[in-house]
Amino acid sequence: MLQKIYDWIDERIDITPIWRDIADHEVPEHVNPAHHFSAFVYCFGGLTFFVVVIQILSGMFLTMYYVPDIENAWKSVYYLQTEVAHGQIVRGMHHWGASVVIVMLLLHTLRVFFQGAYKKPRELNWMVGVLIFFVMLGLGFTGYLLPWDNKAYFATQVGLEMAEQVPVIGGELKALLAGDEEIVGAQTLTRFFAIHVFFLPGALFALMAIHFVLIRRQGISGPL
Amino acid sequence: MSEEKQQVSRRQFLNYTLTGVGGFMAAGLLAPMLRMAIDPVLQPPSEGEFVNVGLAVEDITTTPQRVDWKIKQVDGWYESEPGRTAWVYKDDNGDIIALSPICTHLGCVVSWEGSEDHPNQFFCPCHDGRYTKDGVNVKGTPPLAPLPTFEQKVENGMLYLGKAIPRKGA
Numbered sequence A: 001m002l003q004k005i006y007d008w009i010d011e012r013i014d015i016t017p018i019w020r021d022i023a024d025h026e027v028p029e030h031v032n033p034a035h036h037f038s039a040f041v042y043c044f045g046g047l048t049f050f051v052v053v054i055q056i057l058s059g060m061f062l063t064m065y066y067v068p069d070i071e072n073a074w075k076s077v078y079y080l081q082t083e084v085a086h087g088q089i090v091r092g093m094h095h096w097g098a099s100v101v102i103v104m105l106l107l108h109t110l111r112v113f114f115q116g117a118y119k120k121p122r123e124l125n126w127m128v129g130v131l132i133f134f135v136m137l138g139l140g141f142t143g144y145l146l147p148w149d150n151k152a153y154f155a156t157q158v159g160l161e162m163a164e165q166v167p168v169i170g171g172e173l174k175a176l177l178a179g180d181e182e183i184v185g186a187q188t189l190t191r192f193f194a195i196h197v198f199f200l201p202g203a204l205f206a207l208m209a210i211h212f213v214l215i216r217r218q219g220i221s222g223p224l
Numbered sequence B: 001m002s003e004e005k006q007q008v009s010r011r012q013f014l015n016y017t018l019t020g021v022g023g024f025m026a027a028g029l030l031a032p033m034l035r036m037a038i039d040p041v042l043q044p045p046s047e048g049e050f051v052n053v054g055l056a057v058e059d060i061t062t063t064p065q066r067v068d069w070k071i072k073q074v075d076g077w078y079e080s081e082p083g084r085t086a087w088v089y090k091d092d093n094g095d096i097i098a099l100s101p102i103c104t105h106l107g108c109v110v111s112w113e114g115s116e117d118h119p120n121q122f123f124c125p126c127h128d129g130r131y132t133k134d135g136v137n138v139k140g141t142p143p144l145a146p147l148p149t150f151e152q153k154v155e156n157g158m159l160y161l162g163k164a165i166p167r168k169g170a
């Protein structure tokens, strides 16, 4: 049955080469930990991606219960954490994953740095990687406010003060982020929510796509 | 199957192992999320609490009268007191009848003698659904089942109503 559906589609639009191109792409020997154990350092990029997938999936499910409103945000998080079956686990995945993803990203960056893999012709992908790093920090910063507890509130207060220190445009920058010149409140929360679940994930997808296309075009850098 | 020893090739073995391990990891990841998502479906049905609707039994006549009251509702993290409505009267045996006004067609709100053309009936303005006084739907109008009746009890001469129980279609 499935085979028939596949054949029907394949006959018309020839999809086999698309996935074959990925499936038949060989892992070069020098990045395969089965050949050289030290090649495990090449796994950190993939692990970063894996944790990002966890963040996206767990985030999507959290959004089923979460409300970005100062009256209800904390209550909805408390409810999903204490009353909803497995809610604690899903929130835990998102909460710890947010830290693990940064750790993986740093390890991946360290590998690229110490192997000099960022050198010509791969400078562009290093730059894309740096952008991914900033997007990820942005996700961590905006997500941290969402539970709307004291820790979230005061951490955001501090983060916004830091933005305010930027020369010349500091004040505007803070108001833009917080949605108000002085108050960290209702409008800050909705903004951070929109940035956290729509804007930054969108940017992250685009950057990751570029990152991976570049890797396929340029190949993984050769053995040291 | 032949008698010969079935060979598992290296490729097959790796395929099975990878699919197995990958499937196990994906299941471990997705199971908590899916369980969380379907939690509302697995909740036990809520018990209706009886609430004093503020109507003395002696004030109930044989003509349906509209009664409004509030119930306590816990909706996830949100607690509120939404209103409920019933049409209440005494039938020929003196038994109290409390009908839900929610039309069994598509859920509009019916009222007693809501149309001048149809005295002595409940009328739904949305698609001209009609019910006789006992709440039974009039054949040939859109509703396919009678109006639900509220669970009821009387305490200290006051009427208490609980959940609206649907009745089988005619």
Ligand code: HEM
Binding pocket: A052, A055, A056, A057, A058, A059, A060, A062, A063, A066, A077, A091, A094, A095, A097, A098, A101, A136, A139, A140, A141, A143, A144, A145, A146, A147, A196, A197, A201
């Ligand atoms: C790499 C990607 C992401 C990172 C690093 C990240 C980070 C965070 C952090 C640090 C928190 C605070 C968690 C806590 O204090 O318990 C959070 C909360 C949240 N995130 Fe994300 N997030 C990511 C992606 C997403 C996506 C894609 C969505 C939705 C589509 C999402 C939806 C949410 C929601 C609804 C909350 C509030 C619930 C809660 O606080 O547990 N996140 N995120």
Ligand code: FES
Binding pocket: B103, B104, B105, B106, B107, B108, B124, B125, B126, B127, B128, B129, B142, B143
């Ligand atoms: S909803 Fe009452 S008749 Fe259609």
